[in-house]
Amino acid sequence: MIHIEGHEGGKGDSGLRPRVDNGRCCWCALCVEVCPTGSLSLTKEYNFVSDDPNDFLWIPGVDNPEGKDKLSFTSGTDTSLNDFKRIPMPEMEGMERVKSFAEVVLGYNEEMAREEASRCISCGLCTEVCPEHMHIPEYINAIATGNDADALRIIYDNNPLPEMCGKVCTRRCEDVCAIATRGDSVAIRWLKRYATETAATSDLVYDIVNPEIRPANGKTVGIIGAGPSGLTAAYYLALRGYDVNIYEANAKAGGMTMYGIPKYRFPLDSLDKQIEYIEKIGVKINYNTKVGKDISFDKIYKENDAVFMGVGFPKAWTLGIDGEDAQGSMQAVNYLHMINAGEEVEIGDKVAVIGGGNVAIDAARVSARMGADVTILYRRRVEDMPADWEEIEGAEDEGINIVPQAIPIKVHKDKNGKVESVEYLMAEMVADDKGGRPKPVAIEGSNKILKVTAVMGAIGQQGDYSFLEDYSEKIKEERGRFVVNDMQQTTDPKVFAGGDAVNRTADAISAIADGFRAVKGIEEFLLGVK
Amino acid sequence: MREKATTLYLGPQHPGITGNMMVRLKVEGDTIVKATTEVGYLHRAFEKLQEKRNWLQSFTLMCRFCVPETDPMEESYARAVEAIEGREVPERAKYIRVMVLELARLASFMLWYGGQNGSLGLYTMGQWSVGDRNYILDLFEELTGGRIYHMYIWPGGVRRDLPKGFEQKVLKTMDYLEKRLDNFDDLMFNNAIFKKRTQGVGIVDKETAIEHGVVGAVLRGCGIKSDIRIDDPYEVYDKLDFEVPTAEGGDIWARALVRRQEARQSIRIVRQVIADMPGGPVYNKIPNPQKWTVPKGDAYVRTESVRGEIGLYVASDGGNKPRRVHLRGAAYVHGITLLEDVLKGANIADVSAIMNSLGTCPPEIER
Ligand SMILES: Cc1cc2nc3c(=O)[nH]c(=O)nc-3n(C[C@H](O)[C@H](O)[C@H](O)COP(=O)(O)OP(=O)(O)OC[C@H]3O[C@@H](n4cnc5c(N)ncnc54)[C@H](O)[C@@H]3O)c2cc1C
Numbered sequence: 001m002i003h004i005e006g007h008e009g010g011k012g013d014s015g016l017r018p019r020v021d022n023g024r025c026c027w028c029a030l031c032v033e034v035c036p037t038g039s040l041s042l043t044k045e046y047n048f049v050s051d052d053p054n055d056f057l058w059i060p061g062v063d064n065p066e067g068k069d070k071l072s073f074t075s076g077t078d079t080s081l082n083d084f085k086r087i088p089m090p091e092m093e094g095m096e097r098v099k100s101f102a103e104v105v106l107g108y109n110e111e112m113a114r115e116e117a118s119r120c121i122s123c124g125l126c127t128e129v130c131p132e133h134m135h136i137p138e139y140i141n142a143i144a145t146g147n148d149a150d151a152l153r154i155i156y157d158n159n160p161l162p163e164m165c166g167k168v169c170t171r172r173c174e175d176v177c178a179i180a181t182r183g184d185s186v187a188i189r190w191l192k193r194y195a196t197e198t199a200a201t202s203d204l205v206y207d208i209v210n211p212e213i214r215p216a217n218g219k220t221v222g223i224i225g226a227g228p229s230g231l232t233a234a235y236y237l238a239l240r241g242y243d244v245n246i247y248e249a250n251a252k253a254g255g256m257t258m259y260g261i262p263k264y265r266f267p268l269d270s271l272d273k274q275i276e277y278i279e280k281i282g283v284k285i286n287y288n289t290k291v292g293k294d295i296s297f298d299k300i301y302k303e304n305d306a307v308f309m310g311v312g313f314p315k316a317w318t319l320g321i322d323g324e325d326a327q328g329s330m331q332a333v334n335y336l337h338m339i340n341a342g343e344e345v346e347i348g349d350k351v352a353v354i355g356g357g358n359v360a361i362d363a364a365r366v367s368a369r370m371g372a373d374v375t376i377l378y379r380r381r382v383e384d385m386p387a388d389w390e391e392i393e394g395a396e397d398e399g400i401n402i403v404p405q406a407i408p409i410k411v412h413k414d415k416n417g418k419v420e421s422v423e424y425l426m427a428e429m430v431a432d433d434k435g436g437r438p439k440p441v442a443i444e445g446s447n448k449i450l451k452v453t454a455v456m457g458a459i460g461q462q463g464d465y466s467f468l469e470d471y472s473e474k475i476k477e478e479r480g481r482f483v484v485n486d487m488q489q490t491t492d493p494k495v496f497a498g499g500d501a502v503n504r505t506a507d508a509i510s511a512i513a514d515g516f517r518a519v520k521g522i523e524e525f526l527l528g529v530k
Numbered sequence: 531m532r533e534k535a536t537t538l539y540l541g542p543q544h545p546g547i548t549g550n551m552m553v554r555l556k557v558e559g560d561t562i563v564k565a566t567t568e569v570g571y572l573h574r575a576f577e578k579l580q581e582k583r584n585w586l587q588s589f590t591l592m593c594r595f596c597v598p599e600t601d602p603m604e605e606s607y608a609r610a611v612e613a614i615e616g617r618e619v620p621e622r623a624k625y626i627r628v629m630v631l632e633l634a635r636l637a638s639f640m641l642w643y644g645g646q647n648g649s650l651g652l653y654t655m656g657q658w659s660v661g662d663r664n665y666i667l668d669l670f671e672e673l674t675g676g677r678i679y680h681m682y683i684w685p686g687g688v689r690r691d692l693p694k695g696f697e698q699k700v701l702k703t704m705d706y707l708e709k710r711l712d713n714f715d716d717l718m719f720n721n722a723i724f725k726k727r728t729q730g731v732g733i734v735d736k737e738t739a740i741e742h743g744v745v746g747a748v749l750r751g752c753g754i755k756s757d758i759r760i761d762d763p764y765e766v767y768d769k770l771d772f773e774v775p776t777a778e779g780g781d782i783w784a785r786a787l788v789r790r791q792e793a794r795q796s797i798r799i800v801r802q803v804i805a806d807m808p809g810g811p812v813y814n815k816i817p818n819p820q821k822w823t824v825p826k827g828d829a830y831v832r833t834e835s836v837r838g839e840i841g842l843y844v845a846s847d848g849g850n851k852p853r854r855v856h857l858r859g860a861a862y863v864h865g866i867t868l869l870e871d872v873l874k875g876a877n878i879a880d881v882s883a884i885m886n887s888l889g890t891c892p893p894e895i896e897r
Pocket of ligand 1: 168169170224225226227228229230247248249250253254255256257260261262289290291292310311312313314333336358359362467498499500501506507508509511
């Protein structure tokens with residue numbers, strides 16, 4: 001690959017171009033047949049004779065810009081050797097789903113997994129964009145060749161919660177999949193899921209992964225929060241011989257993946273299996289221990305050689321509109337937390353959810369399962385919704401009504417202080433002169449009233465760092481997130497942080513990546529290991 | 531008085547062959563007492579390379595085994611892999627394959643016309659026939675992008691369907707070549723020099739032929755009717771109407787007569803496949819080549835080339851590369867053991883003509 005003068009590239013373009021040794025090419029054009037994007041073709045202009053061997057080294061498109069007009073062998077989706085069609089994932093029917101919290105996605109069987117895995121061309125773009133840089137082509141190849149156990153071992157190499165990711169990952173890997181340029185991306189998430197499901201219990205996972213646990217090195221690490229980031233840091237530290245204690249406020253581990261994500265997407269037994277495995281290798285989790293209440297941060301700080309904070313974003317933003325204090329008006333994350341904790345929540349039979357992200361969709365789909373008729377009110381257009389397209393489709397299949405370009409202005413209460421209706425304005429989309437995405441602007445007088453028995457706000461969460469007490473001076477935050485360096489170290493060298501409280505991507509795999517990086521940071525900090 | 535014996539080295543370059551090979555000749559006067567073939571100039575280790583390349587990459591090496599007629603090896607490989615895998619080939623692809631194989635035969639005959647005459651110092655023939663061969667190569671270029679190496683017949687079918695109007699172009703070329711074959715007759719078979727130099731020269735009798743395992747036109751030139759296309763038909767040869775010519779005598783002349791008629795039979799076959807060719811797909815797609823594995827097993831297939839029977843053995847251990855590919859071409863026998871035998875007692879001046887007539891093809895011998 002050669003850098004071309006005056007061609008700096010840009011997003012998706014390294015700026016580099018291949019230089020071909022024409023003298024060695026046999027013109028079989030298999031490159032054309034396997035190029036997933038269809039960008040390779042042969043030209044007719046290949047016959048030339050020269051006494052200079054370097055003449056045979058040329059950069060297509062740069063050394064002969066006219067070549068584009070003289071194409072001979074080109075690629076089409078009908079002749080390409082790539083497999084463009086994804087093996088469809090079996091799922092429960094839409095209206096059947098809302099009757100229970102049973103898992104919607106049914107999983108690939110062995111044959112489907114092998115076939116889907118065999119579509120991968122091992123280009124590795126997925127690894128590049130995965131926050132955790134998982135060894136995706138390698139484990140997919142293992143699945144394709146029938147070595148499921150190898151696949152699982154490769155996966156556990158840098159992700160101790162792969163079944164979670166196999167079910168709910170935001171999978172940026174699939175967005176960049178080379179096959180997706182002209183076809184369906186390889187179902188990377190579902191293949192990971194398949195590999196993890198081949199080991200049905202934590203004992204089996206242990207047997208297959210057969211983790212090498214190093215002897216104790218005498219160092220202790222205190223971890224606050226048993227969310228994905230805390231669990232990841234704990235797992236890899238424990239494998240490296242650290243004595244690891246997690247302090248978790250809740251009765252169960254998993255953080256938002258336990259108390260946020262609904263069970264029809266990520267069932268409890270699947271989470272339990274993964275937590276059991278992590279505990280099996282020596283990670284200690286102190287449940288129902290809220291730092292700042294049941295134990296002080298100071299104590300953890302002083303008794304450990306290093307501290308990792310994976311405390312997430314537990315507090316919801318409120319809508320800030322009139323009547324939000326009504327009975328029956330609540331925050332979607334709180335609602336999901338209570339449902340996931342097995343509590344009863346009174347929502348009635350008509351629910352409005354406000355927001356367009358995954359939390360909004362989750363709250364809506366859970367409400368539908370509770371028997372309510374659900375409407376989502378979202379400020380922008382459906383195509384602007386930050387939620388996963390598969391989630392939006394899932395919600396629509398389940399009969400959830402999405403009202404786009406709707407801006408809530410007031411929650412009306414009845415005489416008992418109970419929610420009666422939401423009032424909202426319709427919005428028009430106005431182009432942003434600064435080149436940003438179009439903005440919704442309320443249309444005067446377009447007021448609409450939606451009768452409801454419950455309203456849920458789902459417009460985002462924020463951190464709660466009150467547990468730090470005096471340490472909040474030393475451990476700096478910026479716009480609600482901890483300031484960390486590239487090994488997740490905060491402004492107090494002994495304290496590391498990761499997950500939603502640090503990164504902006506706010507998903508499980510980024511939290512896992514942070515936890516994994518922090519392990520390296522802690523190793524370097526405590527043992528000087530680079 | 532006996533003349534003193536000396537040793538002559540013929541080759542590795544000379545007019546009788548395509549590719550490099552040497553024959554060490556022990557002569558007394560201008561009569562050969564003993565001929566020893568010396569190969570080793572062209573070994574490219576294709577078979578070994580194929581064990582290191584995946585199933586699809588391997589296919590691109592097949593055509594290179596024998597330069598004058600490249601398609602039978604591709605077809606053999608495709609058919610062997612399909613046999614191990616149980617992969618179906620669309621009917622249309624089979625017709626196209628036969629069309630390509632017969633065009634390849636014709637192109638190879640054109641080269642032979644030139645080579646056989648050139649080895650006797652009759653150069654006009656080569657200017658005609660090699661010139662006419664280009665019309666076939668033009669067709670190949672349009673169909674496959676390549677003139678000599680086509681890399682077109684691959685496991686599952688062929689790489690692309692015929693371009694628009696291709697059949698008409700082929701038929702036009704066939705009409706032209708058919709007329710040209712009459713011209714060639716005048717220049718070659720009605721030529722006293724050619725007759726004199728080939729009749730009774732380079733004789734392979736029936737017994738010798740059988741003893742050596744001789745195949746193809748050389749076998750048919752001693753009166754034995756044998757052709758894999760009839761004896762063990764593949765693709766759609768069993769649906770086609772054509773003849774297998776033979777001749778008596780086993781000399782260069784007899785073999786030339788056989789080839790002369792075979793060229794006409796190829797034209798007949800091409801016309802038939804174009805007339806009978808069904809529609810439909812031309813390719814039963816293989817999986818993603820990087821992940822493509824062929825089930826454990828092996829296959830031996832036979833194909834009729836212009837030089838005679840080609841046997842190809844392909845074995846898979848279930849992986850994504852061939853475990854073994856082995857080709858046994860006609861030239862392997864004709865160009866070594868048979869040649870050494872036939873050259874005994876021959877005149878030095880006839881060596882090149884005999885080599886050419888036996889279908890000696892060093893790249894196929896060495897692989
Ligand atoms: C409804 C919903 C749906 C989601 N869906 C997806 C999805 O589909 N895919 C995806 O990738 N991500 C999803 N996410 C985001 C994902 O769950 C989070 O990004 C991820 O869990 C963040 O991990 P974390 O380690 O930063 O913290 P969290 O998961 O937030 O965990 C923090 C943990 O720290 C504990 N904690 C906090 N403060 C204290 C304290 N003072 N003392 C003791 N313990 C404390 C909390 O109890 C909690 O267990 C979703 C989030 C929500 C809310």
